[in-house]
Each structure stands twice: as C-alpha cells, then as structure tokens.
Amino acid sequence: MPDGKSVESYVSKREPIEQGTSSDDGADLDANFKRWETETLAPALESAPERKEKFRTQALKWDVNRLYSPRDLEAIDFDFNRDVGFPGEFPYTRGTDPNGYRSRLWTMAQVTGFGTGEDWATRADYMLEQGLDGLIIEYDLPTTNGLDSDHPLAAGEVGRAGVAIDSLEDMERALSFDFSKLKHLTSVCNGPQPVNLAMIIAATEKKGIDPASFTLQMPNAILIEYTCVGRYIYPPEHGLRVATDVIEYTIRNQPHWVPIAVVSAQLYAARANPVQELAFGFSIAMEYLDSVLERGLTIDEVAPYFSFITGVDMDFFEAIGKLRAYRKVWARLLTERYGAKSEASLRLKLMSSPGTMSMTLQQPLNNISRLSMQMLSCVLGGGAQTMTSPLHDEAHALPSEEAIAVGAAIQNIVAHESGTADTIDPLAGSYYVESMTRRIEDAVMAEIEKIDAMGGALEAIKTGYFQRELAREQFDRNKEIEDGSRKLVGVNHLAKDDEERQIELFALDPGSEQRQIERLEALRKRRDNTKVDAALGRVRAAAESDENLMPSVLEAVKVLATQGEICDVLREAFGVYTPDSLTSGV
C-alpha cells in the first residue's frame, strides 16, 4: 500500500460545532415541535393511525423518522462547507461539474448487444439516431468467458446475451456504425479485456477512426466477477494482474480512454445494499489502484483513469444519498489514503443507471414508471457524467426497438421537461437528504475499515466474505417479497393471475449462431496459421514473465488469432478459477 494510505482521521479535522447565535430559536423549535406533536399530530393519529408499525428504508432497513428538522442536522454536526460545499470542489457532494447540468447535460447512453458484428452495428446506428450519444456494447457469454463460438460450452449462447466476437474481423464489423455521432463507448468484457481492448485498437486503426474522437470505457472489472457475476477465467491474483496490464497499457498508450470501471452496479444487481455497494466497490478499486501504483506511476497519474458504474434502486432517498456519498467518499479516500492532489483524481467519474434489478417481469409497462423515478433520482443525486436507462422489457427478452426509443425518451423528458437539471444539487440542505448522505458516508467508511482489517478486497473475495454477505441480502430480499413486507406492484401487490403479455418482444434470428461458427471455421483455414502460432507463443512468454500482456496480445489479434485461442494460452499459464462452497456464496 502507498504511504499516503495511512489513515488521517476525517473526524478530527472537523471544526467544533458552532453554537447557534440565538439559543432562543432552538428553544422555539423544540417547543414548537412538542406543540405540533400534541396539538396537531396526536388528534390526527387518533383518527388515522399509521399505515405501518415501522417505516424503514428499502435496502438498508434504516428507520425513517416521521419528520426531519434542523435537530437532525445538529445530530450529525452538519457543516455546510465541510459536508456539502460547492460543485466541482472537494468534497464534491454537489457534483463534480462546477456548473452541474446547466452547461452540459449528461451523456445519454444505452446498453445493447446481440447477434453478429453486423447486427450490432445496425442496432448501434438505430440507437444513435434516437438521440443517444453513448453506447454500451455487451458481448455474449462465450465472448465474456474467453471462449470461441464453437466451444462446446458455447452451444445455445452465441449472440444471445450480447454480440459474438471471435476475431478482429468480428470487431471490425461491430464497429462499422457511424462514429461521428458517438461520444462514449463502454465495452463490457471483463475476463478477456486485454483481447477486447486489442481488438478495438486494431479495428479503429484499420478503419482510420481517431481514438481521441470518443471515450472508450472498459469495465475491466474482474474482481467484481469473482464476487457476484461469475464470468471469471483465471484465479483472482492473475485476474488482477491482467486487469493491471490493461490499465497500465492504456494510461501509457491510449490516454483518451478509460481502462477501468468498477461496476458497483453489478454488486447492486446482486442485491448489495448501498453501503455494501460502495464499500465493496471502493475496496476493489483500491486493489486496482495499489496494483497499478506498483508499476511506477504516481497516484495523480493513475486515479483520473478510474471510473465507476452504479445502479440505483427504487428507494428515492437512499438512491440520492448513495450518489452524493459516492462522490464524497471517493474524494476522501483519494486524499486521506493516497495523498492525491489533482482535481482530476478527486472528481469521481461515474456512470449511473436506473436499476435493471427493479424491472419486473409482470406488467412490464409499469417499468416505464419505475425507470422515470429512478432517472429522476439519478439527476437529483447529481448523478453522473453518463447515464443509461435499462428498458421496460428487460426482464422478458433483449430490448425491442420500441423499448430503446422509450428509454431514450425517459432521459430526455427528465432532462428537458422536469426542470430538475436546471439548478445544481437542488436537495442540498434537506434535513432528510443530508442525514441520509452522511449516514451512508459514515457507514461506508466503517465497512471499508472492516474490509481493510480482513486484508483488503482480494482477501475478502478469497475468503468468500463479499459473496456470503450478498447471499444473505438476496435471501432476505426474496423473503420480504414472499411475505409481503416489501410490496412490488404487479408481483405481490395488484398482481393479476394469468397475465397476458402486453408488449412486443424482440425476436433473435435463430440462424445467427450457425453462421458465426461457419465464419470462424473459415477464418481458421484462411489466415496464416504459422504467424498465429508464433504470436500465441509470444503471448505465452509475456504471461509467464512480468511483461505487460498488451503488446503481444495486440500482435496476436492483428494476425487473426481468435479470442478463445489467446485466452487458452492465458489459461495454460495462469490456471482456471473454481470457487469452493465458501467462495461461491451458495
């Protein structure tokens, strides 16, 4: 760990509480509060008792008070300058852009992926025509697991959950859409990220696309895969090394791109509550930071390349508190632990999205309403530089074109019709929102210290701590839905029996898997296999040494080695990860 990481107490830096200049006001407040309770509230409760015995936040299960007042701010020693401050300045509670969304709206992005490269490019053009300027490319399960389309485990999965990419030629096809409209591309390929990055570099080079004309964000977030998603390939230490190679190579060679995104949204999707999401996510981020710092770069050279992707759930104020605390905790960790100085390091680069996990299979049109509320909480929370919206048919199938258009419209309605993007951090000072923000911040810092005591995120993954914590949340949430203590409209509240499907779903071309396999077989015959073997040999040599994998992988990709072949070489060098009963979380 770098020297700066030793803890400098944030609490000790706090100024003593300033006593109110007029204690009479305070006395008035208490007296008024009591008077309201007895004279106004009590008779009302007499005739209309409360709906629930206890009101709690949805994920954190924190008690929600009936009413928040200045007393709640005093209880957290609230200090405007320290806790909130100004936009674009430490601690960034009010957002990282000095002018909020008044100068620039967020980049509006959407996720898509299915079929072959050409299918993806056609869909990408359609999405860009809908007024989106960011795209998130999802790959199918064989691709994200580092397997070629003709691998036995790939059967039935080719081009299903994302686009199938076996070789550089597939990537060239996928990137054959109109780049002039694109600002941001996120490429989600955690396990085989070096191969994926190499293919994008080689494809844009061949097409003459200026790498500085768009931001490529690579999640490269392998540690999340061991925690909950499962698309890992190698054991965690090797996964971390591969990810570090991608980060280091990008910083040194493709400085316009973002080589790491900690996808805490995946933790959320695995039911992490906001405190777990941030604490696990930041602990994971610190493993990557520490690992890249060992390559001889300084914190201010590295931290600006770190980004995060989060998802928000339905509890409006938990979501807003989470987004505000997200920025604040990152800035604190970077200054207190790493001694970062540059503003680019301290400003959290965040993509936020309404949560796919709150989309219901039942009554799918209701999801449009859920998406709108979540998008609103993203904006009110000072969300992010980039936002995506999942789609209302998400739980049924791959998104239809109609769902994509509605998803884009939701972002634009919030941006242009609600007025919420016209002033910066409009909820600052709210007794409830400030209490929530600080409570989340404090709880996240405490959980991070707990993970530190275990030896950090890598150890917490290896011993199964994260996995077991998530398993417990998953079980509890399911129980709440089953026993009705958590109401979900269309699921356990206002549910309809034998509901008829009300939406048009996207239908995938069933022949695309076979075509992809035939194309792959033809490629293997057509290319110069002597060159491929030599290039794979150099990948092996790099894997077995400390050399960065990227140059040899790039060379292999250019001579048309397939993704599966390159990953096989790495499998032989690093081994394959198999979790046990402790680390699987099941």
Place this chain on the structure above:
Amino acid sequence: MSSSSPSNRPRTIRVLLAKLGLDAHTIGVTVIAKSLRDAGMEVVYSGLKQTPEMVVATAIQEDVDVVGISSLSAAHMNHLPRVIELLKAEGVGDKLIIAGGVIPKEDGETLKAQGVAEVFTMGTETATIVRYIEDWWATR
C-alpha cells in the same frame, strides 16, 4: 453414540443444485439453496460452468435424491435434455429432476415430456418448491 436406531429416523433428502453451461445467474439458486437447507434438506451445489456429464457425475457421487437445475440463460434446451438422457443411461433415472429459472412455457412442456418432473418459473415461492420436494419424497 446415538441411542436411537438410525432406521427410525427419516433420512435427510439430498439435493444437488446445478448450473449448466455459461449461465452465471446465481441469485435464484442461492435463495433456493438456503430455503431447502432451512427446510432440513442437504444441499450440494455444483458451481458454475458445468457440463451435463459433470452434473450427472456429481449426482451419482453425492448420491442425491433430487437434481435441481437452475437456468437463466438461453441454453437450457442445449443442456437439460442431455442431463436426463445421461441419468437414464447411468440407471439412476429414478431421481427427481426439477428445473427453475427463465424457461419459456413451450420449452417447459418439452422438458416435462422428456422427464423433468416440474419447471418452476420466476416468481415461484420458495415454499412451493420445498413442499413439492417433500410431497414427492413422502409418496415415492
């Protein structure tokens, strides 16, 4: 040094919960595993990225009574029929085979015709699955 005779005690139901192929959605299987354990069953979990051959080998080695397959990806029709076929070929086709997850109705009917006893789709209460297994065990 138990004083009660083992034969008087009902044997614990042993269940293998399995994931096939590249499907890595584990929330459902995690919740089901805990629900079955809470109901007193012994649960063996296969882990991810299993082939039908691996699942059948585990089912035999662990001597389970029930094989439960969780599928939330596109490939259930590529893997599940093979599991049934292999169990039958190994002469252990008397195990209860159940499936759950995102399995379209039409596919569910096909699987049932091939030997899957029941398909539990999204939204099934865990208690329903527990009861189904217990009822099968009682009348077997």
